[in-house]
Amino acid sequence: MLLQFALIPVMMMVFVHAIPIEERGLKDTLVKATGKYTGKATFFHPDDSGSIGSCGRREGDHSLYVALNLPQYGNENAVSEWCFKKILIKFGDKATEATIGDACPGCKPKSLDLTPEVFEKLAPTNTGVIDISWCVIGEKGCTGGGSGKASAS
Template sequence: MQFQFIFTIFSAVIALSTLVAASPNASSEGSSTNHLAKRKTYTGTATWYKPATEGGPHAACNGAYIDDYSRIVALNAEQYGNMNGKSKYCHKKIRIKGPKGSATATILDACPGCSYGDLDLTPVLFKKIVGDMNKGIGKIHWNFV
């Protein structure tokens, strides 16, 4: 009788520990959500600008210094958010793919005239991703890394 009681308690403890181990916790849900956000691909148009002469050498994100050779992008106004403040996307790395190739860049600026999904690239990035600067625009796909 006592053996049966101990066996029943032992079985209950095993069953409960299995349920606890299988339940999701907050940290695993958060990392799963971040992982899914990183996999989302945005589609848009790439344009180019020269920060030194068009918009100024200080980025919208904390006034960081940028130039025509910086591997940075200006994010479209809709995704950037408040154009008078720092976006939640400032300093985030993205991977951009276009007809000529792909590159990794950092969001440091804002593009008031760009539509959702669009990016304004520095010349060094535009040449690598789209190609000929005389085209002026190119279709792109990008995601957070």
């Protein structure tokens, strides 16, 4: 009887496999649990007349808008559930708030395309591409931080 109990932990170790979160299909579940995304940020210039983004509002270089990657946004020809959500974007020790107002068909998953006004609050535009983390303000521990230094949250 004692031998049977001794074999149980050994048998369990044989059957337990460490599989990366991505391969288990849990990566999106983990993101939803933490509410934080990591990706790249680029910037775009809406046309001078104030182009209308996928969410249906005018945007320009000085708008505090971002374009959300298409895999998260959904149909770029329709208003998404993401439209007009306020987000906090962090790069290094800087943070700024913006509003989702457009879709970015060329962006990788979890990445954003920022207007120059938003991008410059994080880095000079000649940087081109930056690694960011971002979250929707008010969801899962994401609180606004305005412009300036990123908080530890």
